[in-house]
Amino acid sequence: GAKWTYDGPQGQDHWSQHYPYCGGALQSPIDLKSDLLRFDPTLRPIEVQNYNLSPNEQLTLGNNGHSVQLSLSPTMSISSLRNRYTAAQLHFHWGSPSRPAGSEHTVNSKQYAAELHVVHYNSDKYPNISTAVDKSDGLAVLGVLVEVGMFNPAFDHILKFINRIIYRDQKVKVPAFNIRALLPTRLDEYYRYDGSLTTPPCYPSVLWTVFRNPITVSRQQFLTLAATLYSSNAQDSASMSLSNNYRKTQPVDNRLVLASFKE
Numbered sequence: 591g592a593k594w595t596y597d598g599p600q601g602q603d604h605w606s607q608h609y610p611y612c613g614g615a616l617q618s619p620i621d622l623k624s625d626l627l628r629f630d631p632t633l634r635p636i637e638v639q640n641y642n643l644s645p646n647e648q649l650t651l652g653n654n655g656h657s658v659q660l661s662l663s664p665t666m667s668i669s670s671l672r673n674r675y676t677a678a679q680l681h682f683h684w685g686s687p688s689r690p691a692g693s694e695h696t697v698n699s700k701q702y703a704a705e706l707h708v709v710h711y712n713s714d715k716y717p718n719i720s721t722a723v724d725k726s727d728g729l730a731v732l733g734v735l736v737e738v739g740m741f742n743p744a745f746d747h748i749l750k751f752i753n754r755i756i757y758r759d760q761k762v763k764v765p766a767f768n769i770r771a772l773l774p775t776r777l778d779e780y781y782r783y784d785g786s787l788t789t790p791p792c793y794p795s796v797l798w799t800v801f802r803n804p805i806t807v808s809r810q811q812f813l814t815l816a817a818t819l820y821s822s823n824a825q826d827s828a829s830m831s832l833s834n835n836y837r838k839t840q841p842v843d844n845r846l847v848l849a850s851f852k853e
C-alpha cells in the first residue's frame with residue numbers, strides 16, 4: 591500500500607486519509623487507566639505452546655521499514671483462548687536514543703521504553719493470516735512492555751543480528767531460540783480488550799492481551815535497538831533513522847478494559 595510513516599505528511603494523524611479504519615472505532619493502542627479497568631475473575635492464565643524453539647530451526651529477521659520483525663514457527667500457538675491462535679511474527683515499537691519512551695500501550699499515562707508484540711491468528715477459523723487479518727475474531731496479539739534495567743539474554747538472540755538488517759527490506763536467517771524467554775514470568779496477570787492493528791490498515795481485528803509486568807533490557811541493548819536501524823533502503827541517498835515507531839494512544843470510547851488481576 592501507500593507508504594505511511596509515524597511523523598510528517600504521511601504521519602499517524604493522516605493515516606485515515608488512505609486507511610479509513612485508522613479513523614474508525616476500536617483503535618489501538620490505549621492508555622490502560624486504573625479507574626477504567628474491570629477485574630474479570632474468568633480471565634485464565636495465558637498458555638502458550640511450543641514457544642521453546644530449537645536452535646536448529648531458522649527464523650527470518652527483517653527490517654520492514656517500520657519495525658524489526660521476526661517470523662515465528664507455525665508450531666507456536668496460544669491454547670488458552672476460545673479458539674487456537676497460531677503465531678505469525680513478533681516485532682517491536684520503541685522510542686529514540688535520546689528519549690527511551692516508545693511503548694504503544696501506556697499504564698496510567700506512563701510510557702515504557704519499548705513494546706514487544708507477538709502476533710497470532712485464529713487458525714481454528716482461518717487458513718492463514720491474510721484471511722484472518724481483517725476479521726473481528728482474526729488476530730490475538732500478546733503485548734509486552736519493555737523497560738531499561740537488567741540485561742536480557744533472550745533479546746540478544748535478536749540484537750546480535752540487527753546490524754545485518756540496518757536498511758529497509760533487508761532480511762537475514764537466524765537460529766531460533768526460546769521465545770517464551772521474551773515474555774514476562776507471570777502470564778496470569780494481564781489487561782484484555784478488543785482493539786486493532788496499531789499500524790495501517792488499522793483493522794479492528796485484534797484481541798489484545800497486554801501483560802501487567804514489563805520485561806527489562808539493558809541500556810546498551812535499548813540503544814542498539816533504537817540507534818541501529820534505518821527506515822530507508824540501502825539505495826536511498828538520505829538515510830532516515832528508524833525510531834519513535836509508536837502510535838499515540840487512541841480513544842477507549844465505551845470499550846470494556848478487563849484485568850485478570852486486582853490492583
Ligand SMILES: NS(=O)(=O)c1cc(-c2ccccc2)cc(-c2ccccc2)c1
Pocket residue numbers: 654656657678679681707709719723729731786787788789
Ligand atoms: N502493531 S501490531 O501488532 O498491530 C501489527 C500487526 C501486524 C500484523 C502482522 C501479520 C499479520 C497481521 C498483522 C503488522 C504490523 C506492522 C508493523 C510494522 C510495519 C508493518 C506492519 C503491526
Ligand SMILES: [Zn+2]
Pocket residue numbers: 681682683707788
Ligand atoms: Zn506492533
